[in-house]
Amino acid sequence: MKQKEQVNEMTNKYVDITHLNETSLEYSDDPETLKELLQDIKVSIKFKKTDKYFADDTDYRDILSIKIERDDTKIIFDFGCSINDTQMNKNSNVYHYISSNMLCTILSSCLFDYYIPEDFSDFVDEYGYDVELEGTTKIRNLHERCLKQSEKIKSIFSEDEIVCLPN
Numbered sequence: 001m002k003q004k005e006q007v008n009e010m011t012n013k014y015v016d017i018t019h020l021n022e023t024s025l026e027y028s029d030d031p032e033t034l035k036e037l038l039q040d041i042k043v044s045i046k047f048k049k050t051d052k053y054f055a056d057d058t059d060y061r062d063i064l065s066i067k068i069e070r071d072d073t074k075i076i077f078d079f080g081c082s083i084n085d086t087q088m089n090k091n092s093n094v095y096h097y098i099s100s101n102m103l104c105t106i107l108s109s110c111l112f113d114y115y116i117p118e119d120f121s122d123f124v125d126e127y128g129y130d131v132e133l134e135g136t137t138k139i140r141n142l143h144e145r146c147l148k149q150s151e152k153i154k155s156i157f158s159e160d161e162i163v164c165l166p167n
Helices: 003-012 022-026 031-040 083-090 100-114 120-127 136-156
Strands: 041-051 061-070 073-080
Touching: 022 031, 022 100, 031 041, 041 100, 061 083, 061 100, 073 136, 100 136, 120 136
Parallel strands: none
Antiparallel strands: 041 061, 061 073
């Protein structure tokens, strides 16, 4: 399938990439547990658009919608791809995101998003924000969005399971 056909297909529906787990298993501290976990979840991606994703972006990047399902629980969130991946995808004959590397990247981001400090001061310290330079309101809004994302991830993965995700 050529890239244009794949992009059209991905714009219309989610594509399951859970089976593309080689890289994820390679970067997991507990690949056997991760392999079992991946039998219980489904990770799908859908291309949304190419646009600026972060507030301070100067370049455009591909934005995907990520859907993770487990039993009756489903979470959906947007994911801003790297500028490098966006360029690689643009210059490729094959749709770059339907890959083992993308599954690994998504699962790694879940690991990162799982452990968000609940206390605002701890959040600022953990991630090195300068409240005076960047503004308290902006960082508080970011902290609230991170906490919401963390809750979504925690609805899919237990604390025992999250440690087997690739890091």
